[in-house]
Amino acid sequence: MAADKPIERVRTVADLRARIGEWRKAGLSVGLVPTMGALHAGHLSLVERSMANTDRTCVTLFVNPTQFGPNEDFSVYPRSEDADAAQLSALGAHLLFAPDTAEMYPEGAVTKVTVPGIGDRLEGAFRPGFFTGVATVVTKLLLQSLPDVAFFGEKDFQQYRVIQRFVADLDIPVRIEACPIVREADGLALSSRNAYLDENERRAAPALFAVLELTSRRIAEGAAAADALEAARHELAAAGFTKVDYVELADAESLEPVSGLDRPARLLAAAWIGKTRLIDNVAVG
Numbered sequence: 439m440a441a442d443k444p445i446e447r448v449r450t451v452a453d454l455r456a457r458i459g460e461w462r463k464a465g466l467s468v469g470l471v472p473t474m475g476a477l478h479a480g481h482l483s484l485v486e487r488s489m490a491n492t493d494r495t496c497v498t499l500f501v502n503p504t505q506f507g508p509n510e511d512f513s514v515y516p517r518s519e520d521a522d523a524a525q526l527s528a529l530g531a532h533l534l535f536a537p538d539t540a541e542m543y544p545e546g547a548v549t550k551v552t553v554p555g556i557g558d559r560l561e562g563a564f565r566p567g568f569f570t571g572v573a574t575v576v577t578k579l580l581l582q583s584l585p586d587v588a589f590f591g592e593k594d595f596q597q598y599r600v601i602q603r604f605v606a607d608l609d610i611p612v613r614i615e616a617c618p619i620v621r622e623a624d625g626l627a628l629s630s631r632n633a634y635l636d637e638n639e640r641r642a643a644p645a646l647f648a649v650l651e652l653t654s655r656r657i658a659e660g661a662a663a664a665d666a667l668e669a670a671r672h673e674l675a676a677a678g679f680t681k682v683d684y685v686e687l688a689d690a691e692s693l694e695p696v697s698g699l700d701r702p703a704r705l706l707a708a709a710w711i712g713k714t715r716l717i718d719n720v721a722v723g
């Protein structure tokens with residue numbers, strides 16, 4: 439079998455812009471897939487979607503220090519650039535932008551993008567500064583590459599809505615597209631952080647999705663949201679989750695808490711198994 443053509447890698451904004459500029463001159467459309475690497479089938483589904491919808495796909499790989507809190511897992515976050523590049527080469531993706539921290543945040547850089555309201559709730563409440571880190575780095579990646587479309591996963595549903603919000607507010611001329619959550623056969627949403635789970639924890643982890651699905655069904659069938667959410671917390675604890683940060687029913691756009699289904703709603707949760715924090719979400723109704 440012929441070896442895959444290795445994906446081209448660039449590490450500077452100047453080289454990124456030069457390559458994308460050539461594509462632009464040739465009249466080609468561009469898709470961007472921002473990631474923190476340790477690529478799995480969830481990430482690859484975004485790459486495939488981009489490749490099906492645009493002429494050239496650029497994947498970014500940057501473990502963004504500014505979106506990790508002081509006690510979070512930045513130093514141990516899985517890093518596997520060569521394996522990631524091999525997976526992207528096998529798909530035929532066109533460009534990998536893998537800058538270092540000094541390239542993304544040169545000395546003296548202080549400007550931040552903050553998204554009040556939607557960025558303060560749920561993940562924002564439990565991970566102070568997280569969405570400012572995300573919004574700042576994604577703004578930079580979008581402006582560095584100026585793609586036609588950028589692809590994000592519904593796995594991080596609130597992040598997707600936060601990105602849509604600041605892209606509209608800042609008139610960034612990029613279309614934001616969301617892709618469905620890719621799951622293991624037992625329902626666990628694929629995540630780079632699943633690698634932290636030991637055997638017992640991995641066995642308990644699919645309960646997060648199972649409880650969300652059950653809760654979504656109960657609310658859709660008329661259960662009071664407050665009761666259903668309370669039951670979900672207990673069921674997660676019974677399934678082996680050691681701490682539940684939140685299980686919330688939220689407006690599917692603003693992520694404001696809601697108690698009924700008069701507008702499209704999303705059920706979102708974050709919970710810990712031991713030292714690992716998992717998030718997941720499902721549509722309701």
Ligand code: AMP
Pocket residue numbers: 472473474475479480481483484589590591592593594617618619620621627628629630
């Ligand atoms: P990350 O590397 O975790 O920052 O994720 C990069 C992108 O991949 C984000 O848009 C995520 O929402 C998306 N993603 C991560 N896991 C999944 C999954 N299981 N299914 C679909 N998209 C995902």
